[in-house]
Amino acid sequence: MGSEVPSLSSVCAILNQEETRKKAMGVECKTISTNFESNALMVDRKKDINKQPKVNKMANNVTSDIDSVPLDTPISVGQLAKLLQQLNQRDLDHMIVPIVLNEPGWLSLPDEGNQFNHHNEQEANGSLSNKKKVTVVFVLGGPGSGKGTQCANVVQHFGFTHLSAGDLLRAEIKSGSENGTMIQNMIKEGKIVPSEVTVKLLQRAMQESDNDKFLIDGFPRNEENRAAFEKVTEIEPEFVLFFECSEEEMERRLLNRNQGREDDNIDTIRKRFKVFLESSLPVVEYYGAKGRVRKIDAGKPIEEVFETVKAIFTPISEKVKCYLRISLFVISIVDTHRHTIVKGGTVFGCVDAATAPAMANRISIKMCRMLQNLQVATTEAAGHNLG
Ligand SMILES: Nc1ncnc2c1ncn2[C@@H]1O[C@H](COP(=O)(O)OP(=O)(O)O)[C@@H](O)[C@H]1O
Ligand SMILES: Nc1ccn([C@@H]2O[C@H](COP(=O)(O)OP(=O)(O)O)[C@@H](O)[C@H]2O)c(=O)n1
Structure with a gap:
């Protein structure tokens, strides 16, 4: 996930532009209409891998060894843009593969100006000294805002590794390291430990992990933390998750946290709030100015x-990756004599996070009886090289 993958908002902008362009050119944007029937099919690649791509003539002639997932109602370019925007807001629990037709019967071939085809699987937002490519999300927020709690959920659902700067520092104290006493004193006072210590701990934890996706919680806590991390690791965060919570609520939570932490007493809590406002918020602002919060x-x-x-x-x-992937599929349109008449257009698909990985290289799209004299079927398209 790096600069080559467009954000959903940029996709939305492109879609809106495309619709405006078509209107300006007097081209009516037709969506797949009422006599359209479509399914997204998950095929068993092991069974089908040696077969040639096949074209099924009739809608009902669907191969039976597959799970069939009905598509949502066909939608227009504008609706698709709206939908993509909504995907940012809420979770999807079913698959959506919107198909957009520029003109009746004309769909896109992936190579025709589809800017999403160049997705590089290796993309990440930085690398460690052992050349491991990693994706990093910083998790910031006041003490007690719930960073650790939510990180645990993200680990469960999205396969990230959680690295809490505070936990790493506390483990360092316990390990009897030469910095132990210094770290302990800083924590007791709610002060920020020098960056070289914390960055080293984070870097080591990332290098020792098999994972390449990290939630770094409670870091960077000040400008020095941020600059040191960037300098040492050359990693830019994918984004910064920022938990906003009132001091009263954070105080209540910390006083009830009950983890036996030396710094969860009212005096240190107040000091930590002050440090947060003075030193950590500017870091959030820094990333805010870059549009990353x-x-x-x-x-x-x-x-x-x-x-x-x-x-x-x-x-x-997943969603971005997967609709990009699906957009790589070749859609073929055949007429009743099986002449391929595919020309231009764009195809987008989105799937939910849970099914996406399994479907990414197995999906086929079948579209039938789209237009009166056309029968359209697409199976097993160009997914073979999607890995
Ligand atoms: N949304 C929430 N509502 C109520 N209590 C919460 C919430 N999120 C976390 N907590 C509780 O508040 C305390 C502090 O949460 P924690 O995740 O440790 O915060 P942080 O890592 O930001 O310091 C914990 O006892 C946790 O169970
Ligand atoms: N980047 C960091 C993170 C934590 N810390 C220290 O660790 C303490 C506890 O941080 P934490 O992230 O575990 O806990 P919360 O204060 O967020 O509840 C901080 O108050 C700092 O003293 C630090 O010095 N530098």
Whole structure:
């Protein structure tokens, strides 16, 4: 996920532009109409791998060894743009493969100006000294705003590894390291430990992990943390998850946290709030200016907060990737004599996070009886090289 993958908002903008362009050119944008019938099919690649792509003539002639997932109602370019915007807001629990036709019977071939075809699987937003490519999300917010709690949920649902700077520092104290006493004193006072210590711990944890996706929680806590991390690792965060919560609520939570932490007493808590306002908020502002902050209302109950968090992670982790992938599929349109008459247009598909990985290279799209004298079928398209 790097610069080559467009954000959903940029896709939406492109879609809207495309619709405006077509209107300006007097081309009516037809959506797949009422006598359209379509299915997205999950095929068993093991069974089908040696077969030639096949064209089924009739809608009902669907191969039976496959799971069939009905598509949503056909939608227009504008509706698709809206839908993509909504994907940012909430989670999807079913698959959507919107098909957009520029003109009756004309769909896109993937190579024709489809800017999403160049997705590089290796993309990430930085690398460690051992050349491991990684994706990093910083998780920031006041003490007690719920960072650790939500990180645990993200780990479960999205396969990230959670690295809490505070936990790493506390483990360092326990390990009897030479920095132990210094770290302990800083934590007791609610002060920020020098960056070289924390960055080294984070870097080591990332290198030792088999994972390549990290949630870095409670870091960077000040400008020095941020600059040191960037300099040492050359990693830019994918985005910054920022938990916003009132001091009263954070105080209540910390005083009830009951983890035996030396810094969860009212004196240190007040000092930590002050440090947060003076040193950590400017870091959030720094990333905000770069458009990288995803703000969360963290004052709500845990489950509600996670709904918002989930919606933020879902598009970046799977939805974008998957509609990009699906857009790589060749859609062929044949007339009644099986002459291929495919020309231009665009195809987009989105799937939910849970089914996406399984479907990414197995999906086929079948579209039938789209237009009176056309029978359209597409199976097993160009998915073979999607890995
Ligand atoms: N949304 C929430 N509503 C109520 N309590 C919460 C919420 N999120 C977390 N907590 C509780 O508040 C305390 C602090 O949460 P934690 O995740 O440790 O915060 P942080 O990592 O930001 O310091 C914990 O006891 C946790 O169970
Ligand atoms: N980047 C960091 C993170 C934590 N810390 C120290 O660790 C303490 C606890 O941080 P934490 O992230 O575990 O807990 P919260 O304060 O967010 O509840 C902080 O108050 C700092 O003293 C640090 O020095 N530098």
